[in-house]
Amino acid sequence: MTVSSMTGFARTDSGAEGFGWTWELRSVNGKGLDVRVRLNGGFERLEPAIRDAVSKRFKRGNLGVTLNVVRPGDTSAYRVNRDLLAELVTLAEEFDRDSSLSAGTIADLMNVRGVLETVEQQEDEDSREAVDAAIIKSFIEALDQMAAHRAEEGAKLDEMLRGHIDRIEETVLLAENCASVRSDAIKVKLKRQIDELMENGKFDPERLHQEAALLATKADIREEIDRLKAHIVAARDMIKKGGAIGRKLDFQCQEFNREANTLCSKANDIELTNCGMELKVIIDQLREQVQNVE
Template sequence: MKPVCSMTGFARQDATFGDWRIVWELRSVNGKGLDLRWRLPPGFEPVEAEARRRAASRLSRGNVQITLQIQRDGGTIGRAINRDVLSAYVAQARLLVSEGHAAPPTADGLLGLKGVLDAGEADTPVCDAPMAQVALDAFDASLEALIAMRAQEGAATAQVLRQRLDEIAALTGEAEEDPSRSAESIRARLTEQVQLLLGTGLHLDEGRLAQEAALLATRADIREEIDRLRAHIEAGRSLLAEGGPIGRRLDFLSQEFNRESNTLCAKSNATSLTAIGLQLKVVVDQFREQVQNIE
């Protein structure tokens, strides 16, 4: 049995290559399809192409933000000094000092000015074949961690969906056993309504009234809705037992549940049955909300 996976999750994986630290972050949320969005440093396009292929082979749905950061190992990021910008600042500082408007600047102060330190070549390593392989190995580990988290959350969601299916089954049983559906109850209500019409003094054909009453009773019958609800319940349980990327099929099933619950309410001829139908709609909505999280 394949696991039922959620579409939400997070994973982070670090690796080192020489003086460089490779950091992958993967964030996944719900989506109608598979949408992979990448943020990688310049020069890592070959890594992105291969990582995209690997992600697409393991994930079916979800909006996934994938970020790769390359840092100097130990957390210190190399910076290149933009000497043209620094010289311009120094010239202005000398002028202000000579006019008595400022104190001589410090090195720390100058380096902290905007544009003096650039993320230049010193911050971007050359992505050769060995470094690309280390980055891809780290990506595989982060992808596995993301899938494991999605599976863990999916297992919890699947349990909730099974509970909702049990509630739908119980309400379907209540609807089937509701006293208002008995032949005696239907006959009594129709007889009462016919008697009221005959008592109005209008000349009504009793035979025609009987035919109309029989037609109304047929239209109010919810046998088909109950049978379809039970078939959908079994289909839902089978899908959850099957596992894998079943989100789209469960979403279709939730629409069918909603259609049957609406029809049941429309056909109801008693307040007790209407109450069951309304509660059924509530549970179906809860089922559908949870389904939106399933891959």
């Protein structure tokens, strides 16, 4: 499986039984899977099937689903509201008798709202089921299109994620090779500091030894380097596996950042400090891209 983005778009047009319709799907980043469905009146019955199909295909993302249906031209008929029309005619006749103004003709009265009503013809059960099946089929095609678009965006993300991790590895190796983190360099530095102190007063040699050992331990970043290398391997394995790995990668970024912070706190020279700061910058860039991963 490849890395999948949460960003995508799909649109399909189809028709059956005299109906025509358009599906439009839009997907953006989200912490979980949030599906918002907008359907034409009379097609709300399809919503459970739509939500079920989406949940089987995607794990994360804010997904907007819109269905626009054009009904057949011969499905509508007109009916005259005779009671309302009779009442209007009576009022018109009264105005004709009591006023010099014309009350209008029957054609004018027919334009009054509520006099002429639109009546939707009822579909038979077989026809409705055929239309529903065709609409759901084209929705599945829209989901396929959406999945392909998200995979295409995911391929671009994959390349960027791997690039960031490669840069993290390069910076970790640079930190590992800094002269200041080598054990002999630490020993030389501590010895020089102790010699300077010994020249200026008397100290307990055993206590100095303990303090020196403690300082050496605090200055040693080998554990942080080893953990960073392990996180690099884990992150690459996740990306190689693909699928819905966004949450796991986000947690991995937190682990990267924790080790980078510790490395910065232990840095005892400008070279190592620069490595730690560079790591933090790259990790932030990695985490920004991870927010787009499903």
